[in-house]
Amino acid sequence: MEVLEYGFMQRALLASLMVGLVAPAVGVFLVQRRLSLLGDGLGHVALTGVAVGVLTSTAPVGTALVAAVLGAVLIELVRARGRTSGDVALAVLFYGGIAGGVVLLSLAPQGQATNLEAYLFGAITTTTTADVAVFGVITVVVLGVVSLLGQRLYAVSDDEEYARAVGLPVLALNIVLAALVAATVVLSMRVVGLLLISALMIVPSAVAQQLARSFRQTVYLACGIGLVTSVVGTTASYYTGTPSGGTIVLLAIALFLLATAAVAVREATARRRHRRRAEVHAAHPHEHGAGCGHPAVPHGDHVDYDHDGHLHAVHRTGTGVHYDEHGEHAAPSAGTGGRA
């Protein structure tokens, strides 16, 4: 393949592969906690770190990592104190990070700040071999921590109050998660840019959560979607000459819209079928019960009745008796199918 003949594209594809895999693995927990924008906030803080790197002529990746991790720890401590809402703390982080970065970069000698755009919008083709090495280390560390602490991170993200009640180290786990986000932000900086950093964490998770049945499935599916969109987007950007970050994110959003539409169609179909069945049985001559002639089929906490080859679960509504179809179609959502 032509795209693989160039060293800069090999490095670009390696970087996008790592980002695509790592970002959703962390992002799923942010989606679960409803803190999707935390990555954006830390991306803004990372800009201050980049500026410090430019000013002091050290590697911006390193200083960005330090700034983002410090910001992450700070925001968790603020949240834990409970005096400021997470919302306001995030907002202050956003503005402080961008303002600090802009002011510090303006102090840099003339000509130094020209690659600001590369950090804001991504410049994957400028990835150096040293960058790839740093990214590799970040990838291994982040995936290692997620696989080691994933269940606990899930517990804290799902129900923080319960986790605290049973003595899980909630603050420590939150700080670990925030530090993982910070590391991912720095990893994604080159590929999608600071302004789009959260997209690769959040959008693949948003796709996966519509299709998966379990949290574990969601994580794997999100990582797969992230990996494919990232690599395909980077390759496409080579041929179309578009920026890699924007291309990847648009691809992921297209997948999101596709999944949303598919799920909506599936639910509408299930609802229609359910309504049709319900109408058929609206004039049902009897309530199912012992000896009504329809075979009883125990189903979890209730009894279904075999009725012309499909299962009826009776439940009462405000106006009378209503039959859910069990065993015919899976519950489309939290509503119709599961109740009895």
Place this chain on the structure above:
Amino acid sequence: MSAIRLRGARIGYGDVAVVQGVDLTVADGEAVAVLGSNGSGKTTLARGLLGLATVLGGEVEVLGAPVGRSRERGRIGYVPQRHTVSGAVPATVREVVGVGRLARLGPFGRLRPADRAAVQDAVAAVGLADRLGDPVASLSGGQQRRVLVARALAAEPELLVMDEPTAGVDAASQDALAAVLADVSATGTTLLVVTHETAALAGVLTRAVVVDHGRIGYDGPLAGAGAESATDGHHHPEGTGLAPSRGYRLDQPRVTTDGGR
């Protein structure tokens, strides 16, 4: 050892004490109802035991250690009032209930076969064995509540704290819950149930602690706390602080929407 021991306890949020100067000892294996009207402080009292409300003064010991410093927290089961099985990301019954097991495993421990068996047993105990691999969101509201009960049971707790487990639950589910709690109680687990209504759990809970304006107004047999006497013609014992005309139970709506304070 007593499962719960409070001496002059002041519990609240921030600097504001909701519960004042409470003395309470619950022995191992007791089954206690904590009663009181909305805003009486009964939920705050329970949350203080779990480290979810701040102990502002006095002593609060749970399973033999001061709350917050206890290394025994993994042996506490907790069923919150709201069913919060509503995360944005799908999770199966097995995954949610598995969380109940985590606190026992130390900072890095993973679920072993014995833990998975405990999770299965807990799910079976609440009658959802065939839903183990289903997404929690596909369950009805009552079933989701039972998932949260199973999560607490999976810890094989020595102390089980429940907040309003019967509020907004139909009679059949209340009876099922009573049966589960009877089994749990029979294994020696201490029960502390914050509730508005004791009728459904009267067969399980034996002692009542009535919280009134942040203090304990009555502490004695459940039958004397007004819950049962309201229907069987007994008189309230003197000094319970419970005027029948403002009965804390019968006048309450069954579904509460306050924050559970």
